[in-house]
Amino acid sequence: MIQVLIVEDDPMVADLNKRYVEQVEGFQLVDAASNVEEAYQYLDQFKIDLVLLDVYMPGKNGLQLLKELREKDEQVDVILITAASEKEQIQQSLRLGVVDYLIKPFEFERLKEALNKYKQHHFVLHEKRSVNQDELDQIFSKQDRQDSYQIQVPKGLTKTTLEHIIEVIRSKGDAAFSTDEIALDTDISRVSVRKYLKFLKEIDFLEETLIYGVGRPVYQYQVKEMHDIEFYH
Structure with missing residues (x-):
């Protein structure tokens, strides 16, 4: 034993x-x-x-x-x-x-x-x-x-959607991207995408930067480190 x-x-x-x-x-x-x-x-x-x-x-x-x-x-x-x-x-x-x-x-x-x-x-x-x-x-x-x-995976998010968003993010390599870009590429609402990106930032997968320019400020994201993640409910 x-x-x-x-x-x-x-x-x-x-x-x-x-x-x-x-x-x-x-x-x-x-x-x-x-x-x-x-x-x-x-x-x-x-x-x-x-x-x-x-x-x-x-x-x-x-x-x-x-x-x-x-x-x-x-x-x-x-x-x-x-x-x-x-x-x-x-x-x-x-x-x-x-x-x-x-x-x-x-x-x-x-x-x-x-x-x-x-x-x-x-x-x-x-x-x-x-x-x-x-x-x-x-x-x-x-x-x-x-x-x-x-x-x-926290309550309110789904494993399938999260993995789909990560797949799209990985396809961008080192390039920075916005919530709107991911929403467009995944055909998921901007509000929903924002929740998933916020979670990925919290687990240190993404780095978030607030960009000021013409109009409203925009959050830009970039992958911190291309490590593997296994999610479970």
């Missing part, structure tokens, strides 16, 4: 994540810690395989704990859980070796997918005496996909 520790300062969220973990076969919940100090107590007392780690907590945050675990060469894996989707935070956590990254709020199926993926890796790397190339290729191909951002 894979031993799991939850580190989460919100009691309601911790309780929900407990129930989630208990529903996935092959995992045994050790307990939940509400801060980094409590997490160390459990890590000292028990053989923990996997930590479900929240980022924002009073005192030391989850990223600080993750960094300390790596500096101490602790043999524990981490799935990072946070309400934030900042690019720098995601990049830092990936460099520190997280096995997955979940953005709140997430559905049970997304956590179940992360746990089952981890279980496959754990069996190959910890239970088998030898590993063949195909098994390693499966592990590393899945890890490579962590470089894409997995973000929940």
Whole structure:
């Protein structure tokens, strides 16, 4: 059984994540810690395989704990859980070796997918005496996909429309564009397009600039970084 520790300062969220973990076969919940100090107590007392780690907590945050675990060469894996989707935070956590990254709020199926993926890796790397190339290729191909951002589509937006707008944006390359241009190219109302562009700006996919000229000011957008995004409801 894979031993799991939850580190989460919100009691309601911790309780929900407990129930989630208990529903996935092959995992045994050790307990939940509400801060980094409590997490160390459990890590000292028990053989923990996997930590479900929240980022924002009073005192030391989850990223600080993750960094300390790596500096101490602790043999524990981490799935990072946070309400934030900042690019720098995601990049830092990936460099520190997280096995997955979940953005709140997430559905049970997304956590179940992360746990089952981890279980496959754990069996190959910890239970088998030898590993063949195909098994390693499966592990590393899945890890490579962590470089894409997995973000929940907010209420009021649809995944299909969002992906269509992104496809049109990508076709423009590095060129700047306006809301009106995207509305024209997608045949979607300007008001609706504005909502989607605002969301893409919030997740740091787009950069927004207000251009002053003749008439009313116009918002211009440009892709910040052409990374992959995976959306889910």
